Amino acid sequence: MAETRSPVAWLQITVETPKASLAEAVFESFDAEAVTVLDAGDDITVENTPNEQPAFQDSRITGLFTDGTRAEPIETALRDALGDEAVIRVDRLENEDWASAWLAQHPPIRFGERLWIAPHNAPVEADDDAIIVRLDPGLAFGTGTHPTTALCLEWLATADLAGKDVLDYGCGSGILAVAAARLGAASVTAVDIDDQAVRATQENAERNGVLDRIHTPPLDDIGEREFDIVLANILAKPLIALAPTLTAHAAPGAPLVLSGLLTRQIEDVKNAYTRAFEFAEPVVEEDWVCLNGRRHGAG
Structure with a gap:
């Protein structure tokens, strides 16, 4: 008989501010169990840009802490970091199993x-040949719900990855890297x-179960290596x-998948790559765009 876990009480603090990174840093300094970042429309921010902030005017950052915190x-640290204009809300999730609540809000996709x-404990009604990637909330949060990541996952789901060497540049939670490995990539950097x-x-x-095929070297250590696919x-x-940099890492004929841009930014991004890549029509979801190009020079 499976062990039944008692509901856990949690402290949840939510702050609305344009200074998302500062709020995250405060939550992390107080040992938050999980931190999530959302925009005003409640889209989860995943795969944040290296050294960049989410492309939102205002973010809603939620920190989850164990009972007794x-x-x-x-609150004082948030005010000191963010100023009095930040909107802070404190909730005690008494007698609520937060993990179950989170699972209910984030079903398998x-x-x-x-x-x-899908989250680790979420049941998935899928065929026997389904590839199921399990991720849970955490400080580097990524579940595939945001259009930028969903567009990349859709591309990966239909791509021929068997035996390919893949580069995931700006890996975030690793969701794309893990998906690529589970879908048959020989190696993912x-x-x-x-x-x-x-x-x-x-x-x-x-x-x-793909740690043997996913490598996480320092940026400087990938040198001039070329890859079969660049994400x-x-x-x-x-x-x-x-x-x-990304052009140099794409082998001749290699697909290049770029996401995280908005429709108004398509031409600016394409222009930076046009000399080396031929692009298909952009794929758009909720004003977010995925560009799929192929490197010139395939034999």
Whole structure:
């Protein structure tokens, strides 16, 4: 008979501010069990850009703390970091199983015919040949719900990854790297300037049984290596700045998948890559865009 866990009481603190990184830093300094970042429309921010902030005018950042944590010092630290204009709300989730509540709000999501992204304890009604990637909330949060990541997952779900060497540049939680490995990639190199993101990628790779195929070297260590597929789910400004780097890492004929830009930014991003890539029609979801290009020079 399975053990029944008693509901756990939690302290939940939510702050609305344009200074998302400062709020996250405060929550992390108080040992938050989980931190999530949302925009005003409640879209979860996943795969944050290396050294960049979410593309939201205002963010809603929620920190979750174990029962017994005092709210007052955290509120004071938030005020000191963010100023009096920040809107702070404190909730005690008494007698509520927060994990079950989170699972109810984030059911498994299917991409393509057989790729699923689901929390670890969520049941998935899928065919026997389904590929199920399991991820839970955490400090480097990524579940596939945001359009930028969903568009990349849709592309991966239909791509031929068998035996391919993949680069995931700006890996965040590792969701794309893990999905690529589970879908048959021979090797995935996942890099990020955020050490926390690298740790999250390693943990998620291990939990999904693909740690042996996912490598997380420092950015400087990938040198001039070329890859069969290059993925970059970040934001428009760094995508443009990284054009020479990502181009150099794409082998002749290699697909390049760029996400994290908005419709108004399509031409600026494409122009940074046009000399080396031929692009298909942009794929758009909720004003977010995924560009799929192919490197010139295939034999």
